[in-house]
Amino acid sequence: xxxxxxxxxxxxxxxxxxxxxxxxxxxxxxxxxxxxxxxxxxxxxxxxxxxxxxxxxxxxxxxxxxxxxxxxxxxxxxxxxxxxxxxxxxxxxxxxxxxxxxxxxxxxxxxxxxxxxxxxxxxxxxxxxxxxxxxxxxxxxxx
Amino acid sequence: xxxxxxxxxxxxxxxxxxxxxxxxxxxxxxxxxxxxxxxxxxxxxxxxxxxxxxxxxxxxxxxxxxxxxxxxxxxxxxxxxxxxxxxxxxxxxxxxxxxxxxxxxxxxxxxxxxxxxxxxxxxxxxxxxxxxxxxxxxxxxxxxxxxxxxxxxxxxxxxxxxxxxxxxxxxxxxxxxxxxxxxxxxxxxxxxxxxxxxxxxxxxxxxxxxxxxxxxxxxxxxxxxxxxxxxxxxxxxxxxxxxxxxxxxxxxxxxxxxxxxxxxxxxxxxxxxxxxxxxxxxxxxxxxxxxxxxxxxxxxxxxxxxxxxxxxxxxxxxxxxxxxxxxxxxxxxxxxxxxxxxxxxxxxxxxxxxxxxxxxxxxxxxxxxxxxx
Numbered sequence: 001x002x003x004x005x006x007x008x009x010x011x012x013x014x015x016x017x018x019x020x021x022x023x024x025x026x027x028x029x030x031x032x033x034x035x036x037x038x039x040x041x042x043x044x045x046x047x048x049x050x051x052x053x054x055x056x057x058x059x060x061x062x063x064x065x066x067x068x069x070x071x072x073x074x075x076x077x078x079x080x081x082x083x084x085x086x087x088x089x090x091x092x093x094x095x096x097x098x099x100x101x102x103x104x105x106x107x108x109x110x111x112x113x114x115x116x117x118x119x120x121x122x123x124x125x126x127x128x129x130x131x132x133x134x135x136x137x138x139x140x141x142x143x
Numbered sequence: 144x145x146x147x148x149x150x151x152x153x154x155x156x157x158x159x160x161x162x163x164x165x166x167x168x169x170x171x172x173x174x175x176x177x178x179x180x181x182x183x184x185x186x187x188x189x190x191x192x193x194x195x196x197x198x199x200x201x202x203x204x205x206x207x208x209x210x211x212x213x214x215x216x217x218x219x220x221x222x223x224x225x226x227x228x229x230x231x232x233x234x235x236x237x238x239x240x241x242x243x244x245x246x247x248x249x250x251x252x253x254x255x256x257x258x259x260x261x262x263x264x265x266x267x268x269x270x271x272x273x274x275x276x277x278x279x280x281x282x283x284x285x286x287x288x289x290x291x292x293x294x295x296x297x298x299x300x301x302x303x304x305x306x307x308x309x310x311x312x313x314x315x316x317x318x319x320x321x322x323x324x325x326x327x328x329x330x331x332x333x334x335x336x337x338x339x340x341x342x343x344x345x346x347x348x349x350x351x352x353x354x355x356x357x358x359x360x361x362x363x364x365x366x367x368x369x370x371x372x373x374x375x376x377x378x379x380x381x382x383x384x385x386x387x388x389x390x391x392x393x394x395x396x397x398x399x400x401x402x403x404x405x406x407x408x409x410x411x412x413x414x415x416x417x418x419x420x421x422x423x424x425x426x427x428x429x430x431x432x433x434x435x436x437x438x439x440x441x442x443x444x445x446x447x448x449x450x451x452x453x454x455x456x457x458x459x460x461x462x463x464x465x466x467x468x469x470x471x472x473x474x475x476x477x478x479x480x481x482x483x484x485x486x487x488x489x490x491x492x493x494x495x496x497x498x499x500x501x502x503x504x505x506x507x508x509x510x511x512x513x514x515x516x
Contacts, residue, residue: 051450052412052443059443061432072506072513082504085512086487087450090501093486094449097377097479098386109513124515141434142387143442 009063009129018076020068026115034119047080061138147350153327172228184273207263210404212238216248223252230256234459237492238404241455257312259321262304287321290357303460306369323354395438399462453480
């Protein structure tokens, strides 16, 4: 019935080297199935994610940004993920206050052994972004 | 301790100068940072080491060319080379506290002198119609006494000053009171015992005890103006493309960042190679959206700056004063910053011992974030 191909969201992910990236790797080597809508950038720590890394793709029209880090208490650098969490809270508030949809940014704690959780997170994020529809910033030339 | 600086012949400015001079002559400070008259209504903050230069001092001029916290940062750095007194407005004091936390200034060997602030005008506008003996000062002091905005010529206070709800300095060694007092008769001062003793100043009962109604009325009016302005800008922000429309006329000059007392980075990310893209990058970006605005990354700059400094934004409004496109940058940043500050229960400039929210944490906060919703 539908003349148009289904909307496929584009997701950019910043994953910490020690936990979530390794978890994603585990999902891959275990041949777990998850949607191919995600592009991954590996960082040493979720605490290394400056808000500008998230804002740049959002303004360019990416549909979602995922930040993945170690569970609280498990940071390879002791406290990086706690600081990432505060920065994330501030970023969410700023997006809300400036009229952008903060539901497009996700932060998830996924350990190196949680390949399944990584696959599920991506599956769920793709589904929710499909509900939200394409980012309005895809067409916004002033952004 | 509260005392009263005597004023002769109703000349309040002369009395302030005399008081500042006594601070230097009694060796309480070796150098004094204070606004100076540069002629024809121009006011320039300066560091004074020769007390005779204090004949130029004019902290009562209703202008604020820069947020002087930046200057105090330059004068103190990691180690203050002498005992320096700094006479600052409340928003400058708050910004200074934030700069100390950001390790860009220190308060050792610094004596902070605060003054009630009835508000400031754009220094260019103020200078324009200025002429000697025009009675501006009398109106300024009277408005402070009565707890209302000053009405000098046909000028309007800077937007940030009209909605300022913290015009009274806190945590200073010396506090000059203007609100609720007839300062043409005497200037009430609250100061540390040790300083008072060295100045041979005795307690004057009742002095420095401002007429509370004056401050109350002023604060109520300013709160009303603030609520109105912030509501208006939030309505725009919440409309479709509101943020882009507010910054549509931005020319990406970065003046707001330069004038901001909190933006201290020696090299801003937005002035580096990272944002000097290759020509084909712009073409590809344009092809994706059909068009892109130039200079590129303008909205990104403002949003990133909000993330980097809004928790420490003291609302001094120097960004608005510096904007050649007349964008209400300061009001906009306050509208956003006040929300973020509330979430972290953080009030910039409140206490130098309070940790900056983004470099501290509690393990057991926001525990739902990062877990499945």
